[in-house]
Structures are given as structure tokens and as C-alpha cells.
Amino acid sequence: MNAIEIKNLKKKYKNGPWALKGIDLVVEEGDFFALLGANGAGKTTIIGILTSVLNKTSGKAYVFGHDIDKELDQAKRMIGVVPQEFNFNIFETVFDIVCTQAGYFGIPWAKAGERAEIVLKQLGLWEKRNAKSMSLSGGMKRRLMIARALMHEPKLLLLDEPTAGVDVELRYETWEYIKDLNKNGTTIILTTHYLEEVEQLCKNVAIIKEGEIIANDSVRNLLNTVESQTYVLTVNRVPNCEKISKYNLNPIDDSTLEVEIGINGSLSSLAQELSLNDVEIMDARPKNNRMDQLFLNLLKK
């Protein structure tokens, strides 16, 4: 079954441009799907429409087969959403915030309390349950948003930049938690600016540019289309670059070179050529990861 099916979805903001210009998108149940795009591309608009925070201009959207125009309540029951910006009441306690959300889904307070204990413990917030949300750190607030979204055990979790502004350690912890959710059957749709996040976590990806999907495939297939990779090399000395014709070497300083390696070249063959010129590579690292490269390539088209 498809977790999400979107047909010719359009959105025009009042006095604004077309945010979505006719999106078609299918996300299968159990998928870990990424929506990628620059700021203002339309990612959050899609999530807003699916969760009925925004009205669509036209088009159809189905959540686990439920038409959001006709069966919105059933569709909403399937979805847990973690918005981009903190949107809980800063004067309420952590426990009240998650239990209130459960109550809106018809879960009685006592049962919500039991569920809150499980979710808050999993996300390391149980000790803070009686703290007002305003007193939490940024990372804790992010986790509170995830906890709130999971209170009614949704089949589909929409994560709108869930790790924005989160430190590296916490970001990895959040990844692990989300990966476990996905393994246990929850379909995940993620929007993020961290392309590494997509490469590490997601099976499929759609790239949106100015309200249109410009690529939609598995992460693996899309990465295979990346034809070249730029490396930054630390070397013992910078050679005369014109002598090494096969590679386009770009000296940065006396010990750093930048080189673009296409599908016909390799780092090892470059190393061999450099050694013939008495240049030794001390360190080599990709300038961008492959996902960054893919993303930039697609946006340039």
C-alpha cells in the first residue's frame, strides 16, 4: 500500500508565487523517504497540506488510501508530524504537552500517561517531564517535538528538518531512533538540509526545485549518476599542474590541491601520476559528499 499518493498537487499562496506547480509523488508504506530542496522549494508546503495546516489550491492527496478531501480524520490518524519550528506551548510541562496531544487523538489521560512514559524515556526526556518546555535545551525541544508526534503511534511520521540546530552527538542519536522506528514499520518522510542525513538514512528521495520535482528515485540510483567528485588533497609539495594532463588540478596553497575526478579517473591513478612527479599525497578527502554533489548538479540544471 502507498503511504502517500499525491496527484498534481498545486499551491499558490495569497499574493505570492506558485509554491507547488503540480507535484506527483508516491511514497510506499515502510519507506524512509527524503524530500530535498533549497529553502522555499515547497517541501514544507507539501507537509503542511498533508497535515491540513495549509489549504491546497488543487490536486489530490491520499494518506494510506484516505483522501484528505473526504476522509481527513482518518488520514490525520495515520500521521505524526514534527514541524520545522518549535510550536508547543512554552508555559506547559513536557508531560502535559505530550498527553494533551494524545488527548486530541482520543487517548484518555491515564493511558496517555503510560504511553508518555515509554516515549519520553526512549527520547531521554522522562526526567524532564515536569519541567516547563521553555526551560529545555534546543536538542531537548527537538526531541519533545518527536515525542509529541509519536503519542498516537502513527503509521507515517513526517519530519520537517528534525535535526536542524542539533549538535552532532544528538543528531546521531536522533538518527538511530528514527531508523529504529522505520525498522519497526513506521513510514518516514524527512525533509532536511543535511544531505549526509539523506545518504545515511533514506531509501528513496525526491528533489524539489521551485515547486516541481526534478528527480525522484532511490538514493543509490541517484548517487550512481554523480559523474565526478571533487577531492581536496594535502601533498608534500605542489607540482607543476600543467604536466599532469589527465586531471584538472587546482592548487589552493603550497601544500593543498583540489582535483575533480570523473568516471574515467580514480584517486589511485592520480596518486601514481603524482608520485612520478615526486609528489606524495599525505591526505585526501572529498570536498563535498556525493549527495551534496548530486544535489548541486541537479539544482544547476
Add this chain to the structure above:
Amino acid sequence: MYFKETSVALYTLVRKEVVRFLRIWTQTLLPPAITQTLYFIIFGTFIGSQLRDIEGISYMAFIVPGLIMMAVINASYSNVVASFFGSKFQRNVEELMVSPVPTWVIIAGYSVGSVLRGILVGLIVFVISWFFTTPDIYNFGVIALFILLTSLLFSLGGLINGLFARKFDDINIFPVFILTPLTYFGGVFYSIDMLPEFWQIVSKFNPIVYMVDGFRYGFHGFSDFNVWLSLGVLAVFVLLLGGINYYLFDRGIGIRN
């Protein structure tokens, strides 16, 4: 949503509202107690002692229902407008929007929360009035109906204000420029019969006159207008504002782009 789930959602929203106004009781319950006490002292004791009885009761006893009603109106209105606009401002209204809570439950939840604050404030002012006079209770049923319908009406009005408000200034415009003058000219401190004929006619266009008058009937057993007609008109306005709220929420006006 099934009945049980709907009931839970309604309870949750009402609970949230009650917890909110009890948490900030120094802003929600204390100010009307102090303000109305000042009215009792200044208008009831200092000035009222110099005035003749009205319909056979002391001026202090005469103003008790009006002062209670004034506090109830302000509390009901300001509770919902502040709470709902606060939810919009912090965007936690989205918690409701993404959940399957029926529209009528959202309206009922906010309204019941405000009605409860209105009634609680009314009770506080009633208790304070005992320090100054012994209020009559002529017809408790009429008192209960008027306090319930009036607080419900102003809760619904406040909710519409909250929907349309875009900034904090917008939640004060109606209470300051419309509600306060109507309340002061609503017969809280005088009987309409005491006014010149022209102002009596003008007063008949002020809906708060009927609420105060009917409420006073419940205490003292006399009124300027037919109490049941006032109740009927009040009920019609409640239904009308309820319908407007339903339309606005259903269309997402003020909350959904």
C-alpha cells in the same frame, strides 16, 4: 471521531484551558476581584450611601448583579481571546489542526473553558459582595441561565476576535473600544428607567442592557424588560455566533493559509 474519542478530545481541550487560567490566577482571577471590590467600595459604599433606594432595595444591593455580570463578560471574553491568540502566536494551534478533533469540539472546548472562568469569576465577585450587603436570590434558575448564556456568548465572540487577530493589539481593540463602553452603559450602575427618554431609547440597542437587566431579575425579582424575551434573544445570538465560529473554523479562516 467516535463518541468516546470525541469526549476525550473535548475533556482534553477544556482541561488545558482550565489549567491555563488557574496557572496564571494572578492575571485571570485576582484582578476582577480587586476591581469589583473597588467598585463596591466607591460606588456602593461611598456614593451609594448618599442615594435613595431603587425599587425598594439599597443601591449597594442594586449594583451587585451588574458588577457580577460585568466581571463575567470581561473574564469570558478575555480568556478565550488571549488563549486562542496565544495558541496562534506560538503556533501550538497546529496541535489541534493536525489531530482529528471535530470543529465543533474545538469551539466547544475553548468556549467551555472560558465559561468556566466566567462563572468562577462571577462566584468570586458574588462572595465579595457579601462583605458589603446580603444579596437576594429571587430565581436561581434565571441567574444560572443568564450567567451561562452571557459567558457563552462572549466566549464565542472572543473566539472570533482571536481568529481574526494578527497581532496582540488586535485582541484589545474590541474589549477597549466596544465592550467596555457597552458594559458601562449597560445598566450596571443604574436602572434604564432613571435615564431621560432619549437615552432610554438608545440603551435599548445595547445588548448588555438586557443581560444585566435579566440577571438582576434573578436576584431582585424586577426588570425593565421581559426576562424571557431577553433570554430568547441571548440564545439566538449564542446560536448565531456559534454558527459563525463553525464556518470560520471549518474554512480555516484566520488559522490556515
